[in-house]
Amino acid sequence: MCGIVGVVGKLNTKEILINGLQKLEYRGYDSAGIYVNDGQNGSLVKETGKIKDLEKIITDNISGEIGIGHTRWATHGKPTVENAHPQFSEDERFYLVHNGVITNYDELKSTYLSDVKFVSQTDTEVAVQLVSYFSKQGMNTTDAFKKMVSLVEGSFAFGLIDSQDADRIFVAKNKSPLLVGIGDGFNVICSDAMAMIDQTNQFLELMDGEIVVLEKNVYHIFDKDNKEISRNSYTVDLDPNDISKGTYPHYMLKEVDEQPAVMRKISEHYLSDGINVDADLVKTVSESDRIYIVAAGTSYHAGLVGKEILENLTDIPVDVEVASEFGYHIPKLSKKPFFIFLTQSGETADSRQVLVQVNELELPSLTITNVKDSTLWRESTYQMELLAGPEIAVASTKAYTAQIAIQAVLAKVVGTLLNNEQALNLDLKEELSLAANGMQTIIDEKDMLKSLTHDFFENQDHAFYIGRGVDYAVSIESALKLKEISYIHTEGFAAGELKHGTISLIEEQTPVVAFINDPNTAEHTRGNIKEVQARGANVLVIANEKFAYSDDQIILSSINELLEPLISVVPAQLLAYYASLERGNDVDQPRNLAKSVTVE
Numbered sequence: 001m002c003g004i005v006g007v008v009g010k011l012n013t014k015e016i017l018i019n020g021l022q023k024l025e026y027r028g029y030d031s032a033g034i035y036v037n038d039g040q041n042g043s044l045v046k047e048t049g050k051i052k053d054l055e056k057i058i059t060d061n062i063s064g065e066i067g068i069g070h071t072r073w074a075t076h077g078k079p080t081v082e083n084a085h086p087q088f089s090e091d092e093r094f095y096l097v098h099n100g101v102i103t104n105y106d107e108l109k110s111t112y113l114s115d116v117k118f119v120s121q122t123d124t125e126v127a128v129q130l131v132s133y134f135s136k137q138g139m140n141t142t143d144a145f146k147k148m149v150s151l152v153e154g155s156f157a158f159g160l161i162d163s164q165d166a167d168r169i170f171v172a173k174n175k176s177p178l179l180v181g182i183g184d185g186f187n188v189i190c191s192d193a194m195a196m197i198d199q200t201n202q203f204l205e206l207m208d209g210e211i212v213v214l215e216k217n218v219y220h221i222f223d224k225d226n227k228e229i230s231r232n233s234y235t236v237d238l239d240p241n242d243i244s245k246g247t248y249p250h251y252m253l254k255e256v257d258e259q260p261a262v263m264r265k266i267s268e269h270y271l272s273d274g275i276n277v278d279a280d281l282v283k284t285v286s287e288s289d290r291i292y293i294v295a296a297g298t299s300y301h302a303g304l305v306g307k308e309i310l311e312n313l314t315d316i317p318v319d320v321e322v323a324s325e326f327g328y329h330i331p332k333l334s335k336k337p338f339f340i341f342l343t344q345s346g347e348t349a350d351s352r353q354v355l356v357q358v359n360e361l362e363l364p365s366l367t368i369t370n371v372k373d374s375t376l377w378r379e380s381t382y383q384m385e386l387l388a389g390p391e392i393a394v395a396s397t398k399a400y401t402a403q404i405a406i407q408a409v410l411a412k413v414v415g416t417l418l419n420n421e422q423a424l425n426l427d428l429k430e431e432l433s434l435a436a437n438g439m440q441t442i443i444d445e446k447d448m449l450k451s452l453t454h455d456f457f458e459n460q461d462h463a464f465y466i467g468r469g470v471d472y473a474v475s476i477e478s479a480l481k482l483k484e485i486s487y488i489h490t491e492g493f494a495a496g497e498l499k500h501g502t503i504s505l506i507e508e509q510t511p512v513v514a515f516i517n518d519p520n521t522a523e524h525t526r527g528n529i530k531e532v533q534a535r536g537a538n539v540l541v542i543a544n545e546k547f548a549y550s551d552d553q554i555i556l557s558s559i560n561e562l563l564e565p566l567i568s569v570v571p572a573q574l575l576a577y578y579a580s581l582e583r584g585n586d587v588d589q590p591r592n593l594a595k596s597v598t599v600e
């Protein structure tokens, strides 16, 4: 979702902004823009579409040592040039980029800005017009910016430049992510350290409600009470090579291929030389009477697998909750609840609003995330890192399997403390190693999967994934993967549930992918396959070697049945990849989607 970059104190501002925006493309956007000022004149360039479209209209004469840039994912107003950021004040003095949603913009407009002519439909324009309004009332820019920030409600990350005093960037955040990067003779801002890691690896964490005034050699941080405070920077350990595609045509394919290595890394980090998990975390979970897993999208699907693993290995009941629902309909909680937030990005607004409430209730929580120092990481009681390396493709792959593996690590240590027999008997290190090998076997069969995809999904507008138990959890994840990047309408279903209604949609050649990995229900799912075949469905079976028939198309190696999703999801990820490719879609940045969903 929207991305912000900014720099003060560098001669090649324009290049730094464009390069930074390219690194933020993965977040999802539909227009982009930059504003650069050379101390005398400012240049504003905005375009709909991709960064490469913006680059085409940026002329050589644009230069300056200060600038801000933005990728916009439309919320208020269509993706047009007028609605793209930076937004500017009526007198064209102030330029502002914004990530988030200002909820009281209508009210602010009628209270303060009834005489102002607006040129966009955005909530953002209200913020920049307000700065101008307060400046015209006699406030200096710092005070006008602070006043605006004190009035706006909702979520925001702001970067503002005053063209009449163009050596400072005014920065503020609330709920939306924003970092300040510290350089030698320059400073930067960005929504994600990835965007500026080639400039600096020193970053400042900003808290909600804080304001920063950033110059090239100095920065001033003001807390919520307007008191100037100091804060040390921290080092971001990110290898710029991790965020390159290398020789891969798409990030998604690279990330699918990285999964065996991620399994080995998790095993090495958490399970070598004993067990490397915070003892206090393990004790707190073991003393809880119910675990609530809160997540969205693919992370929610990983939570469904985690529930099976945690309940079996710890005997503690687990509820898995869709974050956007749970936050507004909190059920009666158990007496000693423990919350797990699963989030690749660590920034998902739906999940964060639940964490805020959990913190207000002073309940313990764990964030399992791929992004250390992200908002949910910082605000939860305990943290575990996914160690998957940056995931850039919008379609989540390696983060999903890493989330399952980390939940298994947690279940194993908590269950061991609780003397659970399954936990005591589970050799998780060995299982993760088998999972890595099983994944690799599938990854090595790409050509076969590519041709299966062609035969199976060509000219199809609808598809189904079915399974039972953990296979059902993998079915809904596989369906999400296929629909989000191929745009084929796909549903994941509990195999036994089809006959209660949905089977009416099965027609001649309707593609149905069936997972058969659950020992208790393998034969029942075979029965459901017969039912859809009898109605004309074209069935593709992904089965564990233990239950496979000789004519099943994809046969998986066998590991502990609770962990089988680590392997069984991989062919589904590749089917989705090739279906998207075959349809000529943008695999890594599918339409309408954002990687980091920072608005509710």
Ligand code: M6R
Pocket: 296, 297, 298, 299, 300, 342, 343, 344, 345, 346, 347, 348, 351, 394, 395, 396, 397, 480, 481, 484, 594, 595, 596, 597
């Ligand atoms: O960063 P998060 O894991 O919290 O993101 C949650 C969802 O937006 C995300 O998993 C989404 O469903 C995936 N991009 C789908 O592949």
